[in-house]
Structures are given as structure tokens and as C-alpha cells.
Amino acid sequence: MNQARSTPFNKAAMHGALILYTLIALFPVFVILINSFKTRRAIFREPLSLPDADSFSLIGYQTVLKQGDFFLYLQNSMIVTVASLFFVLLFGAMAAFALSEYRFRGNMWMGLYLALGIMIPIRIGTVAILDMMVATGLVNTLWALILVYTAQGLPLAVFILSEFMRQVSDDLKNAGRIDGLSEYTIFFRLVLPLVRPAMATVAVFNMIPIWNDLWFPLILAPGEETKTLTLGSQVFIGQFVTDWNAVLSALSMAILPVLLLYVIFSRQLIRGITSGAVK
Amino acid sequence: MQTRRIRWHIAVFLAPAVIVYTAVMIFPLFNTLRLALFSRIDQERVFVGLQNFRTLFFDPIWAEQFWNALGNNFWFFIIHMLVQNPIGIALAALLSHPRLRFAALYRSAIFIPTILSFVIVGFAWKLILSPIWGIAPGILDAVGLKSLFAPWLGKEDYALTTLALISVWQFVGIPMMLIYAALLSIPEEILEAGEIDGIVGASAFWKIKLPLILPSIGIISILTFVGNFNAFDLIYAAQGALAGPNFSTDILGTFMYRTFFGFQLQLGDPHMGSAIAGAMFAIILIGVCIYLFGIQTRMRRYQL
Known part of the structure; x- marks a missing residue:
């Protein structure tokens, strides 16, 4: 039915654009989350790499929970x-x-x-x-x-x-x-x-x-x-502006509850918006 | 329905909502506007008429801050209109494409920044853009644009635009969802009729879909307007109540907060704060009226 509207090239371009924007949307959240599990040195050395056995650390979370x-x-x-x-x-x-x-x-x-x-x-x-x-x-x-x-x-x-x-x-x-x-x-x-x-x-x-x-x-x-x-x-x-471990961990702990709520309710939310409740 | 019997249940049903709404929203709103007409002189509350507004608009010290905040607020709004809404519409147009795979996944992912609090968003971007951490310069370096990097949040020239773009990043999900809903409600027959006439792809969007979703774009514009002229949290979280550097990111919300609550050396002045709230109220009211009477009634609505 919609053949005329979608060629393979168009499809690829659309996915490309959407993936690019999805990355832009998620990148900051991702960076904060992965770095909250790293040692201070790893945070500055390799901010974009995932925590590994060497760089893994929960010191930030300990500070947050203590303070x-x-x-x-x-x-x-x-x-x-x-x-x-x-x-x-x-x-x-x-x-x-x-x-x-x-x-x-x-x-x-x-x-x-x-x-x-x-x-x-x-x-x-x-x-x-x-x-x-x-x-x-x-x-x-x-x-x-x-x-x-x-x-x-x-x-x-x-x-x-x-x-x-x-x-x-x-x-x-x-x-x-x-x-x-x-x-x-x-x-x-x-x-x-x-x-x-x-x-x-x-x-x-x-x-x-x-x-x-x-x-x-x-x-x-x-x-x-x-x-x-x-x-x-x-x-x-x-x-704690200067304690990067604590700041990153605090941010992550603030993100998690909202993210959890969103995962639970996102269907309801999206259905609500798209059913035209706010038109 | 019997004659002339007082139907108490109606009152019982209405009372809680009307009482809470009136007491906590409408009454304080008017009381704030009333407080704007008073001033505190020697520990006494004195009626001064429009004197506070005269101070706000014309007194050199106050006026400079007020017009600065108002101008910044307009720039904040313009960036949202020029960047957030077009990106939102474009994403919605892509997502509403029939039989696009993973559409629900993209939609949920792109909406995630919208659910985060300003505190998280403000600090997260502050860290990412920080020259100390080096994520932003590192990424620019990878694409060969390292020379473009500057501590954007710390420079007077760029800070406000940067914050506006961060806010755009956060809220793109809302226009995307509303336009997406509007696009889905366009009946398939109309698009097929266009197809028969040879209108497909991009021109179908410009010639058929866009005119049909104009009312939704109008709603998004007024929501953006009200939201922007009421904004406070992001600037406060990222730059503090002084809206640095050198007040270059000061908007009406932060200006009002500083004025009525006091900050550091400045003592709080509820009456001047009320005057600023009054000005914000007037601006929002004018915006809403322009929308309701100037735009919405003239917009052509198509019966679908």
C-alpha cells in the first residue's frame, strides 16, 4: 500500500537520523551513569570507557550514603x-x-x-x-x-x-x-x-x-x-562540587527513581499523550 | 429532577476542588498582585500605588536588571521556537512513518531527557561541558573541530544560548509527542488521495500533513511560551541564583527569586518580588490572549 512512500534508501536515512538523535538524547545520561562507578583517576583518564575491574569503584556512592x-x-x-x-x-x-x-x-x-x-x-x-x-x-x-x-x-x-x-x-x-x-x-x-x-x-x-x-x-x-x-x-x-565521585553518584541516584517510574509508566504516559487527552 | 430542592450533593462534589484551588492558587495570585502595590517603609506596610512598577521599569539599578532578564527571556524563548519545535516536528514526522521498525523504542528513548529533573540535567551538562573533565573537547577533537571548543557556560556571550539549547535537548520530547499524536490522527484516505495525485514523500508532508497539524503547532508554541517565561529551575541548578557569568543568564524567574527571597548580600523584598511576578503575569496573559484571540480563532481547522 505504501510502497511509493518508502524506498530502501529513505528507510536507511530515517533510521540514521533517529539513531543519531537517540544517541544525543541518551549520551549525557549514559556518561553520568558509567562514570559514577569509576575511580577518580579513571573518570578523568578515560571518561568514555566502561568501568572495568581496574577502574571500578563505589567510593562515590559510599560518600553520598554517608553524607x-x-x-x-x-x-x-x-x-x-x-x-x-x-x-x-x-x-x-x-x-x-x-x-x-x-x-x-x-x-x-x-x-x-x-x-x-x-x-x-x-x-x-x-x-x-x-x-x-x-x-x-x-x-x-x-x-x-x-x-x-x-x-x-x-x-x-x-x-x-x-x-x-x-x-x-x-x-x-x-x-x-x-x-x-x-x-x-x-x-x-x-x-x-x-x-x-x-x-x-x-x-x-x-x-x-x-x-x-x-x-x-x-x-x-x-x-x-x-x-x-x-x-x-x-x-x-x-x-560537593569538587568531589567528582560523589557528584556523579548523587546524580545517578537521582536519575534512577525517575527512570524506574518511567519504565513502569511509559506506556500509560505515551498512550495518554497520543490519545489526545491534551488537545 | 424535582422542583426547587437544593441539590446538596453538587456542592459536596465541587467544594474540595474549588476550595483548594481558590485558596492556594487564585487567592494568592491576586494577593501577590495586591502586594505589588505596597512597600515596607520603617517596618510598616504602606500603600504606594504603582511606585514599585515605576522603580522596576525606570529606576536605573532595577531597570537594568529587569530589561536584561526580560531580553534574555525572549532570547530563551526564540531559541526554543527555532530549534526545539522544528526538531520535534521533524522527529515526529519520521516516527509517524507507517511501518517504521523500532518506532516505539526511539520514541521512548528520545523522551527520557524530558522526565529528568532540571537539577540532573543542569549538572550533567555542566560536567560534560566542563573544560576540566574534557568530554566535550575530546569529542570535538575526534571530529577535528577542537578549535571550536570554549567553556560555553562560563562565557557571557554563549552561556544563555548554551542553557537554552540544553533546555531544548531536555524538552524536545514534548513537541515530538504532541505532533506525533496529531500526525497519527490524519486519516489514511487523505494521504492515499494525495498519493493518487502524485503527492508523496516530502511534498506530502509539506502540502498535506503540515497544514493539518498547524493547530497542534499553535498549542505547542503557547505551551513553550508559558513554560519559558516561567522557567527558573535549570538556570538555578546550572548557574545558581546569581545567574552568572555577570547576570548574562538571568531570566525573569531567577530575577524574581533573588528579589523576593534575597540572596547573599541582597535582602529579600516581597513587594518588589510581587511587582516582578505582576510583570510576568502580564506577559504570560498577553501571550495567551494573542494565542487565543489572534491565532487560534483565525487558524483554519479542517474537519477530519
């Missing part, structure tokens, strides 16, 4: 990310259900109001957010971050989820109503399970920006007890 509270930071990042995603999904789905299911006065305005935040970054309001967190004593707690990320994620979540909830069949919901189910039961028992794929999409979209954010942890929760992994590695690396 930084890596596991505490990792735990903080996980708590913040999981809790924010939970609230974004729960509150977002509830609001999306109200907007897509019921006709009431102000429905359209409410939808527009909630959609405003899709385009306007929450960072603009940082000065007042910090004021508010200081006033309520939430500064340097993980709650400050969870609240901010929940607010940041809600607009897009409501927008995407209400699109999907409009497609849930009315007959099903009405059948539930005739059987005497309350509106809450209809939402939790009938509608939520049906929009689970859309919820997964929203979760994956929100997960990476929350995990990687540096701005709000730096401003709202810079204390030792509440540092996230992103902020923790920034501070740690800043202190």
Missing part, C-alpha cells in the same frame, strides 16, 4: 507525590463529575473558572503563597507542598476527567438511580471505575512535574526534615 540523607529525601518525595496525586484525582474527579453530570446555574462559569489555572502558572503567586504558609504554620512541612501541587494539578485534571465523564452512559447512571443508589454511590461505584484509564493519564501527567519541581521545595520546605529528592540532590551536589 546525605538520601533515603529520607526519597521518602519525602514519595509522600509528596503520592499524596498530591491522590488529592488531585479525588477532588478533580468529584468536581469533574459535578460539572459533567448536573445542570445547574453557573455550571459553565465554574468550568471556566477552574480551567483558568491550566494556562496560568501557580508560581506567579509564590510571594502570597509563602505568606500564607508562614501565617498558617505550614512552612517546612510536607503539607505545604501537597497543597500547592494539588491546586496546581486540579485545573487540567478537572478538564480531562470531565471530557471523559461525559462519555459514561446515562442509562447506567439512571438505572442506578432507579435502584435507589445515592448520587455519591453512583459516583464512587459506577462512574469512577469506568474512568480509571483517564485517571491514570492524569496521574502520569502530574507525577513527573511534581517529582522534579525545585521551586516550591526550595521556597516552602527547605528544612532538612522536609527536603525532597530534587532539592536534596541540588544542595548536596552544590556542596
